[in-house]
Amino acid sequence: MRTIELLTSAEMAEVDRRAIAAGPFDGIGLMRNAGQAVASLVLARWPGAPRVHVLAGPGNNGGDGYVVARLLHESGVAVSLWASGKPRTGSDAALAAAECPLPVHDLAAFDAEPGDLVVDALYGAGLSKPLVGADARAVDKVAALGLAVVAVDLPSGVSGDSGRVLGRAFKANLTVTFARRKPGHLLLPGRELCGEVVVADIGIADAVVASIGAGTFANEPELWRAALPVPAIDTHKYRRGHVGVFSGGPASTGAARLSALAAARAGAGAVTVLSPGSAMQVNAAHLTAIMLRRTDDASDLDAFLADRRPSAFVLGPGFGVSEKLRDFALVVMASGEGEGPSGVEGLVLDADGITAFRDDSAPLFQAAGAANAPALVLTPHEGEFARLFADLAGDETLSKLDKARKAASRAHGVIVYKGPDTVIAAPDGRAAINANGAPWLATAGSGDVLGGIVAGLLAQGMPAFEAACAAVWMHAEAGARFGPGLIAEDLPQALAPVLRELLGDHAR
Ligand SMILES: NC(=O)C1=CN([C@@H]2O[C@H](COP(=O)(O)OP(=O)(O)OC[C@H]3O[C@@H](n4cnc5c(N)ncnc54)[C@H](O)[C@@H]3O)[C@@H](O)[C@H]2O)[C@@H](O)CC1
Ligand SMILES: Nc1ncnc2c1ncn2[C@@H]1O[C@H](COP(=O)(O)OP(=O)(O)O)[C@@H](O)[C@H]1O
Numbered sequence: 088m089r090t091i092e093l094l095t096s097a098e099m100a101e102v103d104r105r106a107i108a109a110g111p112f113d114g115i116g117l118m119r120n121a122g123q124a125v126a127s128l129v130l131a132r133w134p135g136a137p138r139v140h141v142l143a144g145p146g147n148n149g150g151d152g153y154v155v156a157r158l159l160h161e162s163g164v165a166v167s168l169w170a171s172g173k174p175r176t177g178s179d180a181a182l183a184a185a186e187c188p189l190p191v192h193d194l195a196a197f198d199a200e201p202g203d204l205v206v207d208a209l210y211g212a213g214l215s216k217p218l219v220g221a222d223a224r225a226v227d228k229v230a231a232l233g234l235a236v237v238a239v240d241l242p243s244g245v246s247g248d249s250g251r252v253l254g255r256a257f258k259a260n261l262t263v264t265f266a267r268r269k270p271g272h273l274l275l276p277g278r279e280l281c282g283e284v285v286v287a288d289i290g291i292a293d294a295v296v297a298s299i300g301a302g303t304f305a306n307e308p309e310l311w312r313a314a315l316p317v318p319a320i321d322t323h324k325y326r327r328g329h330v331g332v333f334s335g336g337p338a339s340t341g342a343a344r345l346s347a348l349a350a351a352r353a354g355a356g357a358v359t360v361l362s363p364g365s366a367m368q369v370n371a372a373h374l375t376a377i378m379l380r381r382t383d384d385a386s387d388l389d390a391f392l393a394d395r396r397p398s399a400f401v402l403g404p405g406f407g408v409s410e411k412l413r414d415f416a417l418v419v420m421a422s423g424e425g426e427g428p429s430g431v432e433g434l435v436l437d438a439d440g441i442t443a444f445r446d447d448s449a450p451l452f453q454a455a456g457a458a459n460a461p462a463l464v465l466t467p468h469e470g471e472f473a474r475l476f477a478d479l480a481g482d483e484t485l486s487k488l489d490k491a492r493k494a495a496s497r498a499h500g501v502i503v504y505k506g507p508d509t510v511i512a513a514p515d516g517r518a519a520i521n522a523n524g525a526p527w528l529a530t531a532g533s534g535d536v537l538g539g540i541v542a543g544l545l546a547q548g549m550p551a552f553e554a555a556c557a558a559v560w561m562h563a564e565a566g567a568r569f570g571p572g573l574i575a576e577d578l579p580q581a582l583a584p585v586l587r588e589l590l591g592d593h594a595r
């Protein structure tokens with residue numbers, strides 16, 4: 088079971104409540120199902136473990152642990168049960184503990200042998216403070232002995248909402264969560280600490296999950312595949328969208344060409360590099376399918392908008408932080424459908440395009456909020472994000488997901504907050520977390536390619552949030568599949584097989 092909604096701890100608690108109200112399972116029924124799912128996976132994956140140590144906390148996560156301990160014991164496994172705190176009288180966890188015939192040892196005395204397996208059921212969605220005392224010592228001991236860990240719901244110490252570690256956390260080989268994944272399973276460092284994540288069906292109906300209206304998703308093709316542009320049989324190149332990419336001066340033109348190639352590979356029918364006169368020669372020497380047009384100032388840009396009806400732009404890569412950049416961005420943002428002559432769908436601002444607005448972002452954000460404005464997509468890495476949204480970046484109480492959402496709402500644009508756990512957020516509150524990348528993508532120019540893919544999809548009429556999500560996934564997939572030796576020049580070409588698979592029958 089693997090569906091794409093991600094539930095915060097508050098949303099998951101509400102899902103539990105609604106599921107219990109809807110039946111057929113009550114709280115202890117769901118807990119028995121959860122424990123059964125974990126026990127089955129332990130038996131299937133670690134059939135030879137000499138001993139399984141179940142660590143049970145005071146809440147419902149511990150309740151799941153008592154169920155696991157009982158079921159493994161009934162299956163003939165040697166089980167030691169260690170408790171941190173006691174379940175509250177009358178709780179589901181207290182019922183589960185009462186059903187478990189095994190002796191309960193104090194976690195403070197926890198000990199194990201190399202080769203044993205640990206089931207971590209200390210804290211899950213209810214984690215509210217750092218692990219200390221016997222809990223923290225157990226984490227250290229398990230790490231020192233190198234024991235394999237199966238985490239129930241989340242590795243204890245990892246926040247399900249932010250992926251952050253509170254004090255200390257287990258590093259699991261396998262994490263079994265229930266109904267849906269949580270943001271902390273995808274955000275770093277949580278994702279690293281979870282190991283493999285299995286989502287177990289514990290009898291909560293999809294309709295109950297849907298009733299919550301969750302706005303956070305794993306960035307997987309299911310989220311946007313239906314919105315991917317497919318060329319009609321009678322199309323022509325300009326109907327497939329025309330992307331304009333602004334080039335920097337003679338010594339910094341490569342970034343724009345990377346974006347341009349990527350936009351073309353993403354399916355834009357035509358791509359034009361808009362170059363200052365001083366860089367025409369060097370650009371001309373390197374472009375073949377991509378067109379070239381001299382663009383020195385806003386009036387040149389106006390003429391391009393009027394003559395060539397471009398549908399999306401990339402501005403920033405290699406451009407230089409300048410007043411000219413700000414002018415170009417604001418001209419493009421004023422050329423949306425109904426206002427300007429051309430009906431521009433979107434502007435992707437990356438790199439210098441973000442930095443240029445660090446001290447005065449209001450005109451940009453205001454333009455993006457105007458009726459009929461082109462969609463604004465900002466693609467900051469961590470450093471660029473901090474330049475444009477210093478207050479959000481420095482707020483320790485916010486997760487990466489929260490920061491991207493707040494930034495999107497402020498900018499009236501889609502934020503692609505890049506990194507190994509890229510978060511894509513829309514001004515309407517939707518957000519997605521990406522997890523299919525690989526460190527090979529951390530190479531100069533990789534971000535320029537991403538900006539070009541976003542623009543290529545925007546130009547074909549794909550809505551901005553979906554275009555950004557699809558671009559991030561395709562970029563990550565292409566890079567991860569290429570693997571060692573990847574340089575940014577390889578990425579546009581590596582997109583082709585990824586697109587072919589995504590389009591399925593439409594690729595013929
Ligand atoms: N009926 C249900 O609602 C279901 C709940 N499930 C399990 O229930 C879990 C959530 O249960 P709870 O809400 O009881 O929360 P937890 O069991 O995660 O935490 C229990 C309590 O421990 C205390 N605590 C938190 N962090 C601590 C720390 N670092 N040191 C000491 N004490 C700490 C808090 O007071 C918290 O309320 C899920 O993760 C899942 O495993 C599953 O059994 C499925 C059904
Ligand atoms: N460790 C990583 N794992 C997966 N993706 C990564 C990692 N590091 C960087 N990336 C991705 O690589 C791209 C780098 O973009 P950026 O930082 O703008 O680089 P550049 O400016 O050199 O093009 C982003 O899409 C980012 O999400």
Ligand SMILES: [K+]
Pocket residue numbers: 148207208209210211238239240241242243
């Ligand atoms: K846990």
